[in-house]
Amino acid sequence: MKKNVNNDGLYSIVYRREPLGKKCRCDVLLDGFLWRELVEIDPSELPRNPGVYVIRVFEYGDPIDELIRGFKSFISKTRWIELSRYVESRLKRLYRIGECPLIYIGSANSIRSRYLDLAGKRHTIFFPVLILLYGGWKLDYGFKTTQNKDEAEMLEEELKNKYKSIHGTLPALVEK
Template identity: 40%
Template sequence: MAECCSNLFTEFTFQDLTNAKPPSEKGVYVIKIKRKGKASPQEMIEKTKQLISGISWDLVVEFIMSRIKRLNNIGNCPIIYIGSAGTQERSKNTLKDRYEELSNRHTAMYPIWVLLHFGWELEFGWKKSNRPKQEEEELKIKYQKLHNGKLPALVAR
């Protein structure tokens, strides 16, 4: 896997996504592909669509698929998400909280679940920061400069 932008994340701590232990502090975080599975993004999207179409509730299927289709954006870069925790002045949201949200309400949770289901190995990386929103924006700008203006695969704007 390409290490096209690894120099942007040298100050980050990385741990396996399924059992990471980020701190209860403000900061910036990334989700990184450690090892790709055998199924391509297209295969994973199609199989997931077949599975969830059984829900028979178009509104739910459309919402979930809008998130899952972000898998099509995965290329050679291992960084697939950049985010921050504790961006509001009085925010109690921490890196640990954002990590836990990947299991129940994060915008990237559905595609992450699909990647894990299909055997992809992911890492959760973080860096503590007193100015997480600014650092997130700076990281995204640097990332885009290295990737022809594109954001990480699971980031949607």
């Protein structure tokens, strides 16, 4: 993997300046974001700074209906009713994936720690992302750092509002 030396003399991973996949009208919102394929990221190379992160589909895989049906069958074998309810409430979001490849916008106190949360530790979209990856979907992860958490939250809200003005709704995996 290619690395560059940054201003501090430390090695850092090379990120793309553009997302992969098809273009969309909302791409104008992503100016200044850095990009890597979600599954290729080494968390230790992500910044600890606050910021905004997004997830974008760049290659579609198996149909959503098939993926959800299979995962519900898998989860039901646990016979754990509350787990099934929780997972199903998260999976419903997948049905909202449409033509726009941008499926999530969020903010974080630390880009690095929130990425780790996304990997299953504590993130509301863990199950939807897991199912998409299992079904052969390819996802791009973009981020933009900010000076502080307040700035990150304001940028997140601004991006969501602009996205909604373009598409009439929030990204597929965003609840509020």
